[in-house]
Amino acid sequence: MSNTSLNLVPTVNKKGTKCQGRIDFVRNEFLFLAMPDTDGRRKRGNAWTxxxxxxxxxxxxxxxxxxxxxxxxxxxxxxxxxxxxxxxxxxxxxxxxxxxxxxxxxxxxxxxxxxxxxxxxxxxxxxxxxxxxxxxxxxx
Known part of the structure; x- marks a missing residue:
């Protein structure tokens, strides 16, 4: 396996939501692939009032x-x-x-x-x- 390959890693984010991510060994960082499901609800505070x-x-x-x-x-x-x-x-x-x-x-x-x-x-x-x-x- 080369240093530039990306490995999928199951993880849990800060809120406790299960998601998948990948580790980029070149940049030494973790990238999330999937956003947590919001069930169609909007986030509060982002509305255009x-x-x-x-x-x-x-x-x-x-x-x-x-x-x-x-x-x-x-x-x-x-x-x-x-x-x-x-x-x-x-x-x-x-x-x-x-x-x-x-x-x-x-x-x-x-x-x-x-x-x-x-x-x-x-x-x-x-x-x-x-x-x-x-x-x-x-x-x-």
Whole structure:
């Protein structure tokens, strides 16, 4: 066996997850081959939030896939409504004003150049109205 060959070694990483790795004898280092399975879960803390978009100067594009309407919003306005949440979580909470449907609404952050931003109308939050409804129940 030459010094440049790589040997597969079963090992356990720091978290106790079984994985396979290989030893590179030339560089004298250990390389992991397989990442631990995450079962489709995302890591916390890596989400792109509205606050990060605001710091970066992004605009939030919200489009309805049913009636094909695009609307642009400032992240700071959406923070006042939803809090500093992941942008993907806005999808199920915004309602399309034209078709009154939630399921086709998608949100994404876009960092636009000055040339792209010229023709865009950004919707700004004017006020928040809280509606109180009275519900009556008849006694029997």
């Amino acid at each position: 509205l606050g990060k978009s605001h710091e970066r100067g992004d605009l939030i594009l919200i489009r309805c896939g049913h009636c094909n309407i695009k609307r642009w919003y400032e992240p700071s306005d959406l923070i006042r409504l939803f809090g500093d949440v992941d942008i993907e979580l806005i999808d199920g909470h915004m309602l399309c004003e034209q078709c009154r449907n939630k399921e086709f609404v998608r949100a994404e952050a876009r960092h636009l150049t000055a040339r792209e931003r010229v023709g865009i109308r950004v919707r700004r939050l004017a006020e928040i109205r809280v509606v109180r409804r009275v519900v009556w129940k008849d006694e029997e």
